[in-house]
Amino acid sequence: MNSHANSTSPASVSSTSLLALTGLLLRSPERLVDDHEVDLQARLIELAPKLLALTLIGGAAFGVVVGSYRGSIQYLYAGLKAPLLLLLPMLVGLPALRAFLAACELRLSWTRLALASLLAVARTAVLAAATSPVLWLYLSVHPDYHRAVLAMAGTLIVVGVPGLWTLTASLPAGGRNRPLAHAAALAVFGVLLAQTGWLLRPFVVRPRAEIALFRPIEANVFSSLRATQQAASGRYGWEARGAGLLGRDVAEPAELPFEAVDPQVELEPQQQEQGVF
Amino acid sequence: MLAILWISRSTVALALVLGYFGAGAAASMRLARRGHALGLVASAWIAWPLLISVLFSAAEVRSRTPIVGPFGARISQGLASLRASLAEAQSESPLELASQGQLASLELALRQADDRVASVDRLIAELEATQPDSTQPDASTREFERSRQASLLTLRSAREHAADELEQVLAMLLSVRVQIGLHALTSPATVAPVRERLAELETRVAALAELSSFDAGRAALPLEGC
């Protein structure tokens, strides 16, 4: 126990190897920001590169496993994109979290917030890498495409919860109505994670589908989830259109009405691909 | 028209991505100039929004090797006195005489000038320790000795000049402290002279970095002739 307590002292953190930092991260990451003797900015300077390295390595490992469903170059594509899947929601959502906490009378420095978020993301990435063998085992038996996507999403949720917990635990005590801020932050990060996953797709690629680094910017994660649900009940016909300022087409295709389609009729691979992730 | 719209959409996307990584590159350069480690500099390229507090914090003197030279103690003393005088004046007047950034830049420039003097001192010591082989007083040995003496002369002259400049800057620090004391005794009307002296000091200190009296190319080391 003493060795664990001593291991977060300022001198030891600065000389800590990546593996040792991983252990600290998994065991008690909030202690890395709770050391009252340390200058937080110095700690951020010391730890930021290492935590980012852990995020990249852990995320890439997770991505490679997800890419194994399709194989070929999807190993590389998914491995490159998975760390972004963890980093982007955090980068976009942090100002919102800070604003929510400020509204709940907890003003904290950007340094502390940045350090807490890096710890959270790195911890999530490391946990994602740790669960990769289980996910790989499941994907290696080639489950149905939708089940594979659910497995990926489920894994991210399972490892994301400790990550979010790390973020909140790394924040200082105090403030009023903090559960409100945490609930709002959870909603924002959840939505951002889902939409980022949609934006960076594909991760899970059907065995016969064409591999691409990114798909066009079209639709959104909510409409695709709705379409998947409708497809599961036999209603096909959803067609993704370009969306947003970056994806909107000038001449948009006519929207096909939803109607019952004979499930015996095999859909085109492109239509099949218009599902989640 | 469609082509123009398509081009403008992808241009916007490209501009956003390039803008993000361009800002990352600028952040990396700023951190590198401040002497931060390579890992942090590389991290800034990807995650610069998280390092905003580091980017815009007061400049600290960072170096992998210590840069305390022969004037180190006097620089520390002079700056500590300056800070104390400024703090005293600040407590009596609402006007800010010097920002933390200015003081940090001043310290950085003085430390770097001190480091340059120390580097020249090390070089002089190495050259003085390098003695030709007196058992074989041939032409090449004489030539080596001539060259060594010439280099030592140049280095000592440059060192003198750099040290004199640094001495004058340290003396100016003292006069700025006197000016601050006058400001504290008189009125806010004397803020302008204090700020002018500080600006003069900054210019003088910046000139320390541009001393051309020490030119490594002119001071040919004796070993280069071998």
Next chain:
Amino acid sequence: MHGPPASPSYPPSYPPAYAAPGPIATPTDISLPLRSSALIGALAGLIGLGSAAALGAPDLTAGLRLIPSVLLVELGSLALTTPALLALHQFFGLDASVEDLASALARALVRGGQVAAGLILVVVGFALTTDLAIPALLAALLAVGVFTSVVGCVELAAVERRAKSAARAHELDDARFTLLLIGWSILSWAIALRIGLHVARWVIGS
């Protein structure tokens, strides 16, 4: 004549430039005066949120009208409910002064503006990559409204508590104040929704 030292010594460090940083987290203090920069920042945040959604507007007119939309809803609901709150508060003989109540509501506006500013990036992301700019704006506006209401109630209760003297610590006063807060919250939400509908019609152009 300054000669080089015989053996230069380099101690490993010199005194750091600045003292250790101050507190990491600081709670708000109702006794601190509200800075005008905070108010301006809040208004900028509200306009910024509207501008973010304007990026995803279907046409230029709707986009331009979206820019002040959040500000109109937030300011409108506060502006229309504040006089009623102040008047009833004084009519009930409660303790806090009008100035303190007004500054409490101003702090609530500032917090709402900060929440709006924090959500700008999220709405920009949706506006650039989806057709959900308006739903994202509505969700953000909901968050702004919730936080403004909660902070408003907390700040009003804080100023009332501070003003209340021991001699007047009546349960009846607490009940009236609580009812006043609930009534104000309901009224401000109702007015915000009504203004929101008007603004939405104006943005669409009908």
